[in-house]
Amino acid sequence: MNTFTIRPAPLAATALACIFSAGVQADATLQAVGGGWFSNAGEHVAQNDNYAVGGGLDGYTRNNYFLFDLSGVSGTITAATLRIYNPAAPVTPGFPFGYTSADPSETYTLFDIAAPFYSVPLPSGNYVAGYGVGSVAGEAIFDDLGSGTSFGSTTVSLADNGRYVEISFNSAGLAALNAGTGIFGVGGSITTLDNLVNAESLFASAFLSTVGPNVPLLVITSVPEPSETLLFLAGLGLVGWAVRRRRT
Ligand SMILES: [Ca+2]
Numbered sequence: 001m002n003t004f005t006i007r008p009a010p011l012a013a014t015a016l017a018c019i020f021s022a023g024v025q026a027d028a029t030l031q032a033v034g035g036g037w038f039s040n041a042g043e044h045v046a047q048n049d050n051y052a053v054g055g056g057l058d059g060y061t062r063n064n065y066f067l068f069d070l071s072g073v074s075g076t077i078t079a080a081t082l083r084i085y086n087p088a089a090p091v092t093p094g095f096p097f098g099y100t101s102a103d104p105s106e107t108y109t110l111f112d113i114a115a116p117f118y119s120v121p122l123p124s125g126n127y128v129a130g131y132g133v134g135s136v137a138g139e140a141i142f143d144d145l146g147s148g149t150s151f152g153s154t155t156v157s158l159a160d161n162g163r164y165v166e167i168s169f170n171s172a173g174l175a176a177l178n179a180g181t182g183i184f185g186v187g188g189s190i191t192t193l194d195n196l197v198n199a200e201s202l203f204a205s206a207f208l209s210t211v212g213p214n215v216p217l218l219v220i221t222s223v224p225e226p227s228e229t230l231l232f233l234a235g236l237g238l239v240g241w242a243v244r245r246r247r248t
């Protein structure tokens, strides 16, 4: 009986499988390099990196955005999750924070940015210029952030205060990420607002500059391009050929 004999062929196949799986998949976590809101009145304050979204007691509605630098990402992105921190405390006592709504839950949806409004960093170090109340260009950006192709959505509630809200990118979102180079932007909107002047908001009191270690993240999984995989397999083939030659 040789039941416990380890045969070389399966062993080699297992080793190759381990090398191959380690070679084809990689995870990367990108920190947001920008973020903020545009109001339905077209306002965006360049230096304000508060990324609150939804309806406010001031009667304005805000859509938000996040920017990530994809320049260090290679291969094809097969999965991506946006993780956005939602505060459990106000930045100033008495201010709204986190999830604020009379409704038990709201829906937060990610959207494409059809007309990119961000660019290389401005002299201020910011990627986005300011727009005043009544700006037609700012209103168009607000609309863009909350309409068009959806990249994914999630249901949020009071239970999300003090934690990351996570949204998985759908196939359209993944396609956009893979088409993106350099700075990539994604818009966000609460798509379950009523028509009343009240607070139905998320991420209130959340500022990129103050969330510190809880900075919004884009967690991605990628695999090498087919050409990279072919090179990798070609490399394995050469190793196998060399091993065989040494045995002969
Ligand atoms: Ca859009």
Ligand SMILES: [Ca+2]
Pocket: 101, 103, 105, 106, 192, 193, 194, 200
């Ligand atoms: Ca609502």
